[in-house]
Amino acid sequence: xxxxxxxxxxxxxxxxxxxxxxxxxxxxxxxxxxxxxxxxxxxxxxxxxxxxxxxxxxxxxxxxxxxxxxxxxxxxxxxxxxxxxxxxxxxxxxxxxxxxxxxxxxxxxxxxxxxxxxxxxxxxxxxxxxxxxxxxxxxxxxxxxxxxxxxxxxxxxxxxxxxxxxxxxxxxxxxxxxxxxxxxxxxxxxxxxxxxxxxxxxxxxxxxxxxxxxxxxxxxxxxxxxxxxxxxxxxxxxxxxxxxxxxxxxxxxxxxxxxxxxxxxxxxxxxxxxxxxxxxxxxxxxxxxxxxxxxxxxxxxxxxxxxxxxxxxxxxxxxxxxxxxxxxxxxxxxxxxxxxxxxxxxxxxxxxxxxxxxxxxxxxxxxxxxxxxxxxxxxxxxxxxxxxxxxxxxxxxxxxxxxxxxxxxxxxxxxxxxxxxxxxxxxxxxxxxxxxxxxxxxxxxxxxxxxxxxxxxxxxxxxxxxxxxxxxxxxxxxxxxxxxxxxxxxxxxxxxxxxxxxxxxxxxxxxxxxxxxxxxxxxxxxxxxxxxxxx
Ligand SMILES: Nc1ncnc2c1ncn2[C@@H]1O[C@H](COP(=O)(O)OP(=O)(O)OP(=O)(O)O)[C@@H](O)[C@H]1O
Ligand SMILES: [Mg+2]
Numbered sequence: 001x002x003x004x005x006x007x008x009x010x011x012x013x014x015x016x017x018x019x020x021x022x023x024x025x026x027x028x029x030x031x032x033x034x035x036x037x038x039x040x041x042x043x044x045x046x047x048x049x050x051x052x053x054x055x056x057x058x059x060x061x062x063x064x065x066x067x068x069x070x071x072x073x074x075x076x077x078x079x080x081x082x083x084x085x086x087x088x089x090x091x092x093x094x095x096x097x098x099x100x101x102x103x104x105x106x107x108x109x110x111x112x113x114x115x116x117x118x119x120x121x122x123x124x125x126x127x128x129x130x131x132x133x134x135x136x137x138x139x140x141x142x143x144x145x146x147x148x149x150x151x152x153x154x155x156x157x158x159x160x161x162x163x164x165x166x167x168x169x170x171x172x173x174x175x176x177x178x179x180x181x182x183x184x185x186x187x188x189x190x191x192x193x194x195x196x197x198x199x200x201x202x203x204x205x206x207x208x209x210x211x212x213x214x215x216x217x218x219x220x221x222x223x224x225x226x227x228x229x230x231x232x233x234x235x236x237x238x239x240x241x242x243x244x245x246x247x248x249x250x251x252x253x254x255x256x257x258x259x260x261x262x263x264x265x266x267x268x269x270x271x272x273x274x275x276x277x278x279x280x281x282x283x284x285x286x287x288x289x290x291x292x293x294x295x296x297x298x299x300x301x302x303x304x305x306x307x308x309x310x311x312x313x314x315x316x317x318x319x320x321x322x323x324x325x326x327x328x329x330x331x332x333x334x335x336x337x338x339x340x341x342x343x344x345x346x347x348x349x350x351x352x353x354x355x356x357x358x359x360x361x362x363x364x365x366x367x368x369x370x371x372x373x374x375x376x377x378x379x380x381x382x383x384x385x386x387x388x389x390x391x392x393x394x395x396x397x398x399x400x401x402x403x404x405x406x407x408x409x410x411x412x413x414x415x416x417x418x419x420x421x422x423x424x425x426x427x428x429x430x431x432x433x434x435x436x437x438x439x440x441x442x443x444x445x446x447x448x449x450x451x452x453x454x455x456x457x458x459x460x461x462x463x464x465x466x467x468x469x470x471x472x473x474x475x476x477x478x479x480x481x482x483x484x485x486x487x488x489x490x491x492x493x494x495x496x497x498x499x500x501x502x503x504x505x506x507x508x509x510x511x512x513x514x515x516x517x518x519x520x521x522x523x524x525x526x527x528x529x530x531x532x533x534x535x
Contacts, residue, residue: 001026001027004017004025007025007033007034009062010097012097016094016096017054017058019092020092022051025051026050027050028046032055032056033058035203036056036059036179037062037063040201041197041199043180043185043193043203043204045182045202045204047206047211047213047329048325048329048332048333049332049333053086055181061123064097066098068144070120070122070144071122071140071142072147073124073145073149074147074172075148076127076148076156077126077151078127078155078161078303080127081279082302082303084103084105086125086151090125094123099123101122101123102123103125104117104127105126105130105276106130108130110130110133113139124140132164135168135171144173145172147178147179148172148177148196149179152182152302153182153189153192154185154188155182157188162192178197178200180192183325184321185204209361210359211325211361212329212332212333214337214338215331215337215339218363219342219352220344220365221344221345222344223345224438225435228259228431231256231315231343232374233373234313234341235293237369237377240310241310242294243294243313244293244313245313246301246312246314246316246327247296247297248316248436249436250272252316253269253297254269256433259431260295265292266292266293267294268285269282270295270296270299270300282294298318298326300330301318301327301330302326305333307334309338311338311340311341312330313343314340314342314343317342317343317345317439318355324355325359342363351439382419382422382423383419386418386419
């Protein structure tokens with residue numbers, strides 16, 4: 001692998017890379033950095049957690065002229081959390097050069113953003129809805145933008161951002177450098193690329209299997225009613241450092257987070273109905289380890305990079321293979337190993353096999369963890385915690401009492417009692433979750449939903465032509481914290497194309513929600529889709 005010295009980057013950029021602890025480039029970086037430095041348009045595809053952000057971030061900060069007082073680059077991301085995270089990485093890469101970058105996303109005070117924009121950032125990282133908002137208010141001008149990057153472009157299309165992206169790109173001068181990145185590249189991306197990229201190089205470092213190789217993948221077949229018990233046993237048995245649990249709907253996430261808290265786990269939920277403040281808080285707590293279980297809808301499936309995530313658990317099977325790949329890709333990142341468990345109800349087995357087929361990866365079946373295994377796992381954890389304290393020498397003040405007690409009592413009994421205390425009793429709280437409908441295996445009759453109905457047709461990995469639109473889509477949450485409430489909630493709050501953006505006029509409403517308007521004229525109403533899938 002190439003070292004970063006070999007790319008001919010500016011010393012200040014190299015220094016930033018070194019400070020970030022990167023020694024060698026990853027394969028996608030090695031391939032794309034030279035092309036991007038030549039100004040070639042490109043489509044970059046590489047497995048989750050392999051450094052795509054720096055693959056576009058490094059050449060971008062390298063080429064920015066810091067004397068410029070105008071927006072010269074635009075990065076678009078599907079979710080707010082991702083915009084914040086990408087902005088942080090760009091900030092780190094550009095700090096020695098003194099690059100000014102700014103994240104722009106819905107849910108954040110627009111006046112604050114307008115103030116920050118006055119500082120003339122060179123790079124804007126935003127979600128399409130809020131970006132368009134600023135463009136309409138003329139607080140963002142794109143006349144001087146020379147570089148555009150679309151991160152997770154397929155997701156932005158799925159969320160119904162096509163029109164917004166088109167409107168935004170139509171305002172960027174045609175003389176520009178455009179790059180598009182994702183771990184998965186469904187067929188519709190080709191269409192977008194044709195429209196907006198000029199003679200792009202397709203850089204793919206996807207080997208035979210699309211999911212990251214360092215993820216140990218397993219599934220457990222169980223009934224809906226067994227899921228919660230299985231989850232808590234799994235958490236006890238595996239003792240994750242940090243875990244992300246994916247649920248299908250907002251209701252599911254709320255119920256699950258609450259249930260886990262009742263059982264004594266440090267868990268919180270993340271979905272698009274929360275206010276931006278709540279979302280930021282949950283992410284902050286998860287990143288700093290004050291909670292160790294994040295329960296989330298697919299809002300957390302894409303791009304999020306939190307170090308220490310050892311486990312991903314699909315409490316509900318994801319709707320499609322892309323979603324599966326991105327969800328489990330929250331672990332096994334940057335050369336670290338990870339474990340992904342997926343719960344599958346008997347009626348969903350065919351759908352699981354479909355995911356295996358498309359991702360070209362066998363997912364091993366494992367038995368339900370037994371109570372004995374869970375208890376054993378918890379005890380092991382306690383032992384590890386004790387040894388940790390002992391090795392770190394932070395227990396000196398207890399030594400006197402320990403000696404006294406050991407003179408009076410048997411050492412094995414003493415230690416066992418202390419361990420029992422530390423392990424804690426499981427709180428036996430009755431948990432009842434609202435059941436979710438199983439995901440049906442794809443049948444030919446659904447094909448009609450993909451052929452020609454969305455831009456470029458459907459097509460996961462170009463081999464099936466089938467794709468669903470009804471998954472728990474969200475990105476922005478839209479309209480502060482209550483966008484979801486305008487949808488019928490009998491589905492538990494699935495976040496159909498819940499949008500980013502805020503404060504636009506009501507005449508825009510249809511467009512805003514990506515649901516009733518003519519955002520994608522080729523689509524049939526979502527309602528029918530929901531019926532098709534959920535019955
Ligand atoms: N050359 C490198 N050496 C070491 N670590 C790196 C290198 N490049 C990136 N990383 C780190 O790897 C992690 C994953 O990177 P990143 O989030 O860019 O992955 P990604 O390919 O965009 O994944 P996803 O498909 O999930 O969005 C980050 O923590 C990043 O800082
Ligand atoms: Mg990424």
